[in-house]
Structures are given as structure tokens and as C-alpha cells.
Amino acid sequence: MIRDRVRRGLQRPGTADLGHHRRPVRAAGEAEERFRRLTDAELADAARSSAPAMTGRRSGEARTEFCAAARESVRRTCGVRLFDEQLYGVLGLLDGLVVQMATGEGKTLCGAVAAAGFALQDRHVHVLSVNDYLARRDRTWTAPLTDLWGVSGDWIEQSHPAERRRSAYATSVVFGSATEIGFDVLRDRLVRDVADRVLPRPDVAIIDEVDSVLIDQARVPLVLAGSATGTAFDRALTDLVTTLRLGTDVRTDAEQRNVELTDRGVNRVEAALGGIDLYTEEHAPTLAAVHVALHAEFLLSRDVDYIVRDRAVELVDPTRGRVAMRQRWPDGIQAAVEAKEGLAASATGEVLDQTTVGGLVERYGTVAGMTGTAVAVAEELREFHALEVAVVAPHRPCVRDDLPDRFSDTGAQRRDAVVARILQVHEGGRPVLVGTPDVAASEDLAAALRGHGVDVAVLNARNDGDEAAVVARAGEPGRVTVSTQMAGRGTDIRLGGVDGTGPAHEQVVADGGLHVLGYGRHTSSRLDDQLRGRAGRQGDPGSSEFFVALDDDVLTRFGDGRPRAADAERASAPVSAHDPQAGLVVDRAQRVAQADELQVHRTTWNYHHLLDQQRDRLLEHREQVLTTALAADDLAERYPGQHAALVAAHGADAVTRAARLIRLHHLDRRWSEHLAVVAELREGIHLRGLSRGMTGLSPLDEFHQDAMHALRTLTTDVDRDTGDAFAALDPDGPLEPDAVVPEPSTTWTYLATDTPYGSDAERALSGLVRVVTGRDGGRGPGWSAARIVLGLA
Structure with missing residues (x-):
């Protein structure tokens, strides 16, 4: 407690205080029996009269009345009783805070109650979620509450036409994914008649899984494109780069962000293209196209970065392992990957307008949110969105047993160790949930388990439409679920099955609860914590552990060498082992990766923020x-x-x-x-950094x-x-x-991937600089070609 007060005094991120709500929450508990005797109409009147007064001088009394009315209304309409901790969450949201509540603590219900509270203050509220399914589910589940209070509400999803959207937005509380609402903003920006708009003026946004929306998705551009003719990608270049060999003809950097030709590779490519000199102005476009093909071939992997389904390339969200709906790379990279996979080129077009999820949220006058892992990104939420984080203690203490990480030298050894561990836990009757980094790993592990006679439920980008149903059953006795990264966020895993009651529940509790197994660490500890949080819901028993291979990406990309304990003595060890020294190395690699991501966020935010400011100026005139x-x-x-x-x-x-x-x-x-x-x-x-001395500017x-x-x-x-157009009009014409x-x-709309220092096309071209400067001494003909390709000449 003293440490928390000191941190609040220093204004550290994640320390917003909810202490001033203790009295009204306690008083609401004392008034519970009185409110149970009220009729539905009297309950609604109490909510409608207290909500507007929560911002006035009698706000303490009004908060008491509102909390008591909310608790009884939720009990009657949704069949659950709001805990005191949930009331703290509701009041924190009404204060405009980001509220951190553990998995299973009822964050979604808190968001719905807060949204209705804002609506009773005559505010218009958008509840932003991560996908259409959650928007529809949450609206359907909480509709009886808003109906009781006389608050209108609806939801939107991708399939809804303009008229359906317009009617939904006319209600007081609208549930929708952040991307769908963002696409409606883009379409409204280009209407030629006011009557064609669907969105009202933005007012209040409550963001469910706020870290996913404002951190993981915030810098992804939402794009409105129009039909245009494009130049087809030269598939001969795809065939050419497949003959090149990594290490001799091509090299990549440690972070797998850039790819470049070696001198030998340059000679091979030039010979294959008829003996041309790539580093002349005439062939500069060919040089750029070669690097785009190299990027697609060597930096983007099938079943990791994308899948191929129904003869189309579908990108995979790296933070969730699910298909990133309607997302695509910039046209050059997209076409190169389609050529690599032997697929027909998808439609190209010109960008008519774009924004980001972060830019979308900045439009709202009041922003609040909830998640289970806000403190880890509290600094970013404050820096980029001026949001403060408040932590709500769990209703019941978490008793999950978080076991030490277990280490193997290679990925193959780790897989064998994971299979052995799953078999061990499975034999005891406990359910097991495994989080893997990508589609390929999930299917490889599932195949190995099936080879041992284990019935496995697999959830990845290939069947993500079944996510909620698969995850809801992950707590059944003996159930083994293998899922890419973040399994079913927003869907509770109840021990024993969907209902979480009866003999099956008692059996799983007695056996020790859900066991969560991480198949390697993510670059962000926040995502590891989200996976751990699937076990130990509301005081349930459970356990978690992570199996790490010393050749995992997080170590090879961000580590500073192999742990000292991983020496010759145990290099041949067939099973994983506890290793404190290795754990320190992994923790440090994660911190380096997280610092890198924060810098990425700052860089991309600066670029997008300027563009948003420019667009706002034009939109005022428009x-x-x-x-x-x-x-x-x-x-x-x-x-x-x-x-x-x-x-x-x-x-x-x-x-x-x-x-x-x-x-x-x-x-x-x-x-x-x-x-x-x-x-x-x-x-x-x-x-420009190569010539910074010429301008003195970054x-x-x-x-x-x-x-x-x-x-x-x-x-x-x-x-x-x-x-000119006005002067050319013929008075006698139509x-x-x-x-x-x-x-x-x-x-049409889609999401474009974004990267630390520009588009994926720039990543593909950035390797060109090292080739040029290495081959021509820094300022030869190749330098001029590079400047022409990138528009710097």
C-alpha cells in the first residue's frame, strides 16, 4: 500500500487512484436489500436520476444510487450479481480511465454498465471491441439491461449495409469493432451529400481489450481504396529469387527486417536478367522490383506471416495468430507474395483515404477502456493517448501456480519435451491449453500429440471462425487444446465445460484446474501474461509454464548470445531443464524487444500524427x-x-x-x-540519414x-x-x-500492414542502400539509382 502511494505521488503510469469510490461502493452494498424491493420501473427511475448527477456536487450520493441500481438491474436482467470490484471498474470507466481487471472478472459487463451510465447522461457511446463476433455477442447479452433502463442500443458488423449502420448509430450505445467503425469514418469523409453519412459526431468511446486495440492495432492503417489500373508483378523475378541461396547470394539482418543481395547475388541476378547493370538509372525500377521479390521470398513465411486459403493470401495477426481480416500488404509486396504462391493477383487500387485506429480514437471527447494487461503498456497509453490506468484487485485472490520456464537447446528438443509434459498432465485428467507462436507450430505439435493417441482441438488462422466455441470447451476434463498465441480472448474458459458447474467442474477443480503451456515466449511479456491469465479465473485452481528453445526468435533476434548454462555439458540433453541463467537471458531479450516496439510505436505515431493533422485541416474545409x-x-x-x-x-x-x-x-x-x-x-x-550532414535535419x-x-x-x-472545371461548364449543357x-x-476497405520505419516496400528497398553503398563506395552510380528509385533525386 505504501509503495502504491509513493508511485501515485510520483505520477507513475498505472497508478490512478480509485480510493475515492470506496464510500459509494460500500454504501451501495448497504442499500442492496432496499433496491431489491423496487419494481423494474422504480429501478430504471433510480438509474436515470442518479447517472446525470454523478458529475455534480452530490456525486457521492448519486454514485451510491447508481451502483445500487446497476447491481440489482444486472441481477434481474443478466442473472449475475456485480461484485464490489466490478463496481469499482464501472466507476473507473465513468471517470475516463483504463481499468485493469484480471481475466474472468467481468470486464465486459462493467463496460456495458458504464456505457449505459454515459447514455443516461445524454452521451452517445461507442463500445469498441476487437472483432465483429464480440460486438454482436456483447450487445445481445447486455441488451436486457439497457432495455430495462430505456437506453437504445445496437451493434454493427462487416456485413451490415449503410442503412442498417445508420439506424444503429442513431441509438445511444453502439457495439462494433474498432476497424468497422474506422471504415465508416473513412466512407463518411468522402460523401457528397450530408444525407449519405452514417455516423454521428463522436462522443464517448469505451474500448474492450484496450491494449489490443490501442497498442497492437493502433498503428495499422485503415484504408479506403478505389478502383485503378495497376502494373502486374513480374513473376519471372519470383522464379529468379527462388534460385538464390541465403548466406551466399542473399543475407538478412538479425531482426529479419531487411534483406539484401551479396556481391555474388548481384552478379547472378544481373546475369539472369541478360547482363544488365542494376545500378543504372535505366534499371532502377528493376532493382526495386528485385528487392520486393526478395522480401516476399526470404522475410515472409507461409503459415507464419500468412496462410493461403480459398486460393487467396490471408495475413496472420502476429499478436493473436488469427487471420487479420481484410488486411493486406502494400500492393508491391502483396503481389510478390501472390506470385510466390502461384496465385492470381488480387485487385489493385489507389488509396482514397486512410486513418489509424489510434487516429480514430483521438476523435472522441471521452475515452475509457478495460483489459487484463494494461499496466504493461501504461506508459504508451499515457504518452500517445493521454490515458491513465487504474488497477482493480481481483474478487478472489489468484491461486494459479506459475511454474518456472523450462529450456531446451533446439526447437526439436522443445517439441519432444512439450509432448511429454502434455501427456503427463493429460493422464491426470486435467485440461491443457497450449499457446503456440504460429500456424505451422500448432499443426506440428498437434500431429505429434495425435501420434500418441491424444485427441487434440486445434485453433489457428485456418479455423478461426470456430474460436469462441473451441475455447469455451477448453476447460473440459482431459481436453487438450492447441491454439496460436492468444486463445479466445473475450471468451471465458470455465472449469468443467461451458457451464462451469456440476460433477465435471468439481472433477477438474479437484484435479488442479486448467494447465496453460506456452510454446515459447513472445517478444512481449504482456502477451505471455495474457496466455497465463487463461488459467486461474476468479480464484480457480490452475497452473502455467513456458517451454523455451534457445533458438527461438525472441533470443536470436533480441538476445545478446546463448545463456552460459547452455554449454557443451547439456547441449545434447533430450529434455528441457530449469535454468535460472537462461531465464534471465530470455527476460532481457523480451525487455529489448519491448523497448524496440515502443520506439517503433513512437516513430510510426509521429508519421501518422502529422498525416492526421493534415487531414483534419482539409476536413474542416471540406x-x-x-x-x-x-x-x-x-x-x-x-x-x-x-x-x-x-x-x-x-x-x-x-x-x-x-x-x-x-x-x-x-x-x-x-x-x-x-x-x-x-x-x-x-x-x-x-x-536521408546517409546525407544528414547536407541538411542538418533528422x-x-x-x-x-x-x-x-x-x-x-x-x-x-x-x-x-x-x-478550370467551373469555367469549362457549358451554360447550355446539362x-x-x-x-x-x-x-x-x-x-473497398482493408487494413495495410505498417512497419517500424515506413511501409513494407521500404523495408524491401532499404537493403538496396547497403548493396549500393557497399558496391560503389557510398556515392557511385548505384547511389544515384537508389535516390531515383526512392524519389530522393
Whole structure:
């Protein structure tokens, strides 16, 4: 307690205080019997009268009334009683905090009660989740509560048409995935008539699994694309790079972020392409395409980074091991991977608009959230989103037994050790949940277990649609579930089965509960903690342990060498062993990886933040154009004769509408082109570090400078294009919308991957610099070619 007070006094992240809620929560308990005697109507009245008063001078009394009304209302409608800890969570959310509550403590229900509380304050609330399934489930489950209080609500999902979305957003509490709401924001930004919008003005966001949404997804661009003709990827380059050998023709860096040709590789590629010199201006595009093909071949792995399903490439979310719905790489990388897999090229297009989940959340006036692992990212939540974290103690103490890590020298030894351990636990009748890093590992382990006669339920990107059903059964006696990374987050694992009651429950409890086994450590300890948290729900028994191979990625990429204990004496050991020294090395590698990820977040946030600021400036102008006669007034002043002739022929209203459409069309057209320019700029900006002495600016500063110059050029171009189009209108011709501007192109939405220092295309091209500088001494013809390829010349 003293340590917590000191940390709060120092304003350390994760130390927001909920102590001032103790009195109203305690008083709500004392009033519980009184509220049980109220009718449904009286309960609703109590909630409706107390919620608005929670921000006033009598807020303490109002909080007591609201908590007591919420507890009894939830008991009647959802069949559960809110614990005091859940009431702390509700009040923390209403304070605009991120609330950390352990797995199984009822975070989702807290979010629904807080959302209804905001709605009773006449606020409009969006409850953001990680996927469509959870949005639909949570709305359906909590609808009786909001119905009792007279609060309207709904949910949205990917399949809903515009009218369905519009009606949902008109309610007070809307459940939806962060990406779906983000895509609606993008579509609304490009409407040509106010009536076509679906979203109201953003007000309150409550984010379920806030670390997943604001940390893992925050920097992933949400993209609205339009139809466009693209250049097909040269599949001959795919065939060529498959003949190259890693180590002799190609090398990669330790972090597996960049790939480059060796001198021998350069000679082989140039010979295969007819004896050309890749480092001339003429062949610079070919050099760039070669590096994109190398990136697809050597840095992206099937069943790790993506799967192939229904003759299409589907990306895998690295933090969850599930398909990242509608996500794709930038067109060059996407096409190269499709060529690598022998698949037809998917549709290409131009980016019409984009945002990030982080940028989406910044639109809301009030943001709150809940998760089981917020403290680990409290610094980032404060730095990027000005959010503070409060920790709510569990209702019952956690009695899970977290066993020491067990180590093997190789992945093959680790697999044998894991199989042996699962067989041991399985023989005792306990359920086992295994978290693996990727699809390939999950299927390899499942095959090994089946070879020993174990019936295994496998959950990975190939069958992620069954996730909730598979995970809900993971607590059954003797059940073995092998899942990629984060299994069924948002779905409870109840001991004994779905209901968590009866003889099966008692048997599993007596046997020791769920055993969670981690198949290697993740680069983030937060994700390891999430996996551990699947066991020990609400005081249930359980245990967890991790099996680590010393050739795992987290050690080879971020470690500083093999642990001293892993020496010749035990190099041939066939089973894993406890090793404190190895544990220290793994912990340090994770800290290095987490620091690297934090720097990645800072870097990408800086780039996206500038773009969001630019977009906000244009959107302010676009809103004026959309809702007023600004465009017509401006053109009347600039072209009075043309304006008068058009008004005489078609009427003032028709001319105002035509002027508006023209201005909107050219604003949107130039913004799309601006995004392409900025993307090219960002892809090559870090090459500026090689010539920093010439400018004295960092790559980020140069990016800001050049991006702002591009924006000023954009506004000038829009003014010119609008004027030219207006002046070209024929007073005797038609003035219908389709005759004034082209019809909007067919659009679709997707998520683009993002990377530490730009797009994946830049990663593919960044290796080019080392080849160029190594071959030409730093500033030869290859240097000029590289600058041309990356738009720096």
C-alpha cells in the first residue's frame, strides 16, 4: 500500500487512484436489500436520476444510487450479481480511465454498465471491441439491461449495409469493432451529400481489450481504396529469387527486417536478367522490383506471416495468430507474395483515404477502456493517448501456480519435451491449453500429440471462425487444446465445460484446474501474461509454464548470445531443464524487444500524427464546402460572368450544387494523390540519414518539412482545378451531378500492414542502400539509382 502511494505521488503510469469510490461502493452494498424491493420501473427511475448527477456536487450520493441500481438491474436482467470490484471498474470507466481487471472478472459487463451510465447522461457511446463476433455477442447479452433502463442500443458488423449502420448509430450505445467503425469514418469523409453519412459526431468511446486495440492495432492503417489500373508483378523475378541461396547470394539482418543481395547475388541476378547493370538509372525500377521479390521470398513465411486459403493470401495477426481480416500488404509486396504462391493477383487500387485506429480514437471527447494487461503498456497509453490506468484487485485472490520456464537447446528438443509434459498432465485428467507462436507450430505439435493417441482441438488462422466455441470447451476434463498465441480472448474458459458447474467442474477443480503451456515466449511479456491469465479465473485452481528453445526468435533476434548454462555439458540433453541463467537471458531479450516496439510505436505515431493533422485541416474545409454555399460563392467571385450565365440557365440551387460537387471532387482527388506522394516520401525518408550532414535535419524532420510543402501545393492545385472545371461548364449543357463530375469509383476497405520505419516496400528497398553503398563506395552510380528509385533525386 505504501509503495502504491509513493508511485501515485510520483505520477507513475498505472497508478490512478480509485480510493475515492470506496464510500459509494460500500454504501451501495448497504442499500442492496432496499433496491431489491423496487419494481423494474422504480429501478430504471433510480438509474436515470442518479447517472446525470454523478458529475455534480452530490456525486457521492448519486454514485451510491447508481451502483445500487446497476447491481440489482444486472441481477434481474443478466442473472449475475456485480461484485464490489466490478463496481469499482464501472466507476473507473465513468471517470475516463483504463481499468485493469484480471481475466474472468467481468470486464465486459462493467463496460456495458458504464456505457449505459454515459447514455443516461445524454452521451452517445461507442463500445469498441476487437472483432465483429464480440460486438454482436456483447450487445445481445447486455441488451436486457439497457432495455430495462430505456437506453437504445445496437451493434454493427462487416456485413451490415449503410442503412442498417445508420439506424444503429442513431441509438445511444453502439457495439462494433474498432476497424468497422474506422471504415465508416473513412466512407463518411468522402460523401457528397450530408444525407449519405452514417455516423454521428463522436462522443464517448469505451474500448474492450484496450491494449489490443490501442497498442497492437493502433498503428495499422485503415484504408479506403478505389478502383485503378495497376502494373502486374513480374513473376519471372519470383522464379529468379527462388534460385538464390541465403548466406551466399542473399543475407538478412538479425531482426529479419531487411534483406539484401551479396556481391555474388548481384552478379547472378544481373546475369539472369541478360547482363544488365542494376545500378543504372535505366534499371532502377528493376532493382526495386528485385528487392520486393526478395522480401516476399526470404522475410515472409507461409503459415507464419500468412496462410493461403480459398486460393487467396490471408495475413496472420502476429499478436493473436488469427487471420487479420481484410488486411493486406502494400500492393508491391502483396503481389510478390501472390506470385510466390502461384496465385492470381488480387485487385489493385489507389488509396482514397486512410486513418489509424489510434487516429480514430483521438476523435472522441471521452475515452475509457478495460483489459487484463494494461499496466504493461501504461506508459504508451499515457504518452500517445493521454490515458491513465487504474488497477482493480481481483474478487478472489489468484491461486494459479506459475511454474518456472523450462529450456531446451533446439526447437526439436522443445517439441519432444512439450509432448511429454502434455501427456503427463493429460493422464491426470486435467485440461491443457497450449499457446503456440504460429500456424505451422500448432499443426506440428498437434500431429505429434495425435501420434500418441491424444485427441487434440486445434485453433489457428485456418479455423478461426470456430474460436469462441473451441475455447469455451477448453476447460473440459482431459481436453487438450492447441491454439496460436492468444486463445479466445473475450471468451471465458470455465472449469468443467461451458457451464462451469456440476460433477465435471468439481472433477477438474479437484484435479488442479486448467494447465496453460506456452510454446515459447513472445517478444512481449504482456502477451505471455495474457496466455497465463487463461488459467486461474476468479480464484480457480490452475497452473502455467513456458517451454523455451534457445533458438527461438525472441533470443536470436533480441538476445545478446546463448545463456552460459547452455554449454557443451547439456547441449545434447533430450529434455528441457530449469535454468535460472537462461531465464534471465530470455527476460532481457523480451525487455529489448519491448523497448524496440515502443520506439517503433513512437516513430510510426509521429508519421501518422502529422498525416492526421493534415487531414483534419482539409476536413474542416471540406465540411464547409459540404454544408454551405462556400464553393459557389468563391466561384461567383472569381468567375462572375460564368456564374451569372449558369444561374440564368439552371437556377441558383443547381449551380450551388454543381460548384459543391466540383470542389469536393477535386479535394478528394488531390488528397488521394497527396497520400501517394507522402507514402513515397516516407518509404525513402530514412535514406536521408546517409546525407544528414547536407541538411542538418533528422529523417522525421525532413518528412514533416516535405509533407507540409506537399500540402500547400495540394491546396493551390485544388483551387486551380476547381476554377478550370467551373469555367469549362457549358451554360447550355446539362448540370446534373453525373455530367459535372465523374461518378465515384467502386471502393473497398482493408487494413495495410505498417512497419517500424515506413511501409513494407521500404523495408524491401532499404537493403538496396547497403548493396549500393557497399558496391560503389557510398556515392557511385548505384547511389544515384537508389535516390531515383526512392524519389530522393
